[in-house]
Amino acid sequence: MREDVANPTSYQEIVPPVDCAACPRRPHVMYSPICGEAIDALRGLRLRQRLVPAKTLIFREDEPVEEFYTLFDGWGFRYKLLADGRRQILSFLLPGDPLTLGVLTVKALSYSVQTLTVARLCVFDREETAAFIQSESELRQRYQRLSVHEIAGTYERLADLGRRSAKERMARLILDIHARLNANGVMQGNTFDFPLRQEHVADALGLTTIHVSRTLRALREEGLVAYHANAMQILDYQNLVAISGFRDNYLALDGTA
Amino acid sequence: MREDVANPTSYQEIVPPVDCAACPRRPHVMYSPICGEAIDALRGLRLRQRLVPAKTLIFREDEPVEEFYTLFDGWGFRYKLLADGRRQILSFLLPGDPLTLGVLTVKALSYSVQTLTVARLCVFDREETAAFIQSESELRQRYQRLSVHEIAGTYERLADLGRRSAKERMARLILDIHARLNANGVMQGNTFDFPLRQEHVADALGLTTIHVSRTLRALREEGLVAYHANAMQILDYQNLVAISGFRDNYLALDGTA
DNA sequence: TATGGGTATTTTCTAATGTTATTGATCTGT
């Protein structure tokens, strides 16, 4: 039986918080529906920032949340626990991602979120933010697009788990994170920070840690990737894409979905 | 390599369409965000109804759709095809379900939809409907709730594929459909119409038809369900729930999500 | 009632993935 989390919720307020007007995440499409536009109006919202340790529960499935979060810095993940402790990781959260979109519409979510690394969160009052977003058609549009985007990404993952081999899944996860880090402007080159333990990869891809180990070794032996000390390197991008059928169109926020 | 669909898109206009004010789906939560409220304003929208044969493609992944559909009657499903023909069914669509929520925000969706049985669709103009929904805060709220609901259901499915056994998945699919038919008011008793071929079940649960057959036999031999001539019967609800860990809370549209 | 197409079932065999256990490497804090 798995422990739910290593650390209880705990954090430290960052004073003063980064000013949204100067926010380095602003230019990137994936960032919160708020922080991108209407910066002046945004000042009216009570923004805070928190420094949260690694492996910390941010909120638990079905528990009402009174705050809306975006991830300023660090990694996290969404997950569900089954009654007997099995865990399914639903998505990994990267710098710039909104953690809790749904909370702008309903009070509690169907999943839990915890940090993977030390993280800085932007924290907004839930009701206030929801009202603010509803008040402007452009922000609403943005919010709704992000929801559609979340659905599209989840469907992609569903096809992974249902119909793709362990090797395909593994390759696609690496390419997905690579592409998202690029999109969020947190990366350069083909080597990037990869703080996931094999247990996280396993719980995200529907495999066991042992099989993740085997699969990763296969990718390494074929010269597709290298991995050492939390650093993932894509050695042969072309072939990695070829064996996994990866396409990054589902990552685009505009157009198709 | 799988054929994309058996039948090309084809349909027959239903004249006159059922009047929304008298719509038997109206009382049920899952029905379209439109048809439940503001019936008078709704009259302004160009509603049509179509009779569509079984196994017919309604629209294809990434293709712009100019209409918004709800399923008045019959069954359908959302799916994705991989490059080599593997198919992942994302969800089954039951009477009362909106087929294409996302289309109210973006022009094309990341999945295809086809009918499973003969079906009657309610058809609305996409732009007109989107504008109508944006125009009233209550309808917007409803639309956003339905999006959150779709996400929650998909996450549930993700946990199924990633972390539950074939038997659990099978049992949960049966219970899920049972519960949704109940919620949509299309059912009575513990026997219900089940028009899925084993191939559909396999493509939804991430299994092969052979394994679906084996799994279903196991459920039958344990006296949990009976299945004959497209009719599924739940014989031992308690135990079916027990072995599958099914909870129907994710189906509620209000509260938690 | 006979026929044919689409489904479902069964069997046998094989490949993919899970389980258990052990070892070695790496990291962390003192």
Next chain:
DNA sequence: ACAGATCAATAACATTAGAAAATACCCATA
């Protein structure tokens, strides 16, 4: 530098699920 913890790699074995092929079963329709 050491102790304890976490993590990764590997091996041997068990189980689950996929593949292929043959047969049986339906059901619709002529």
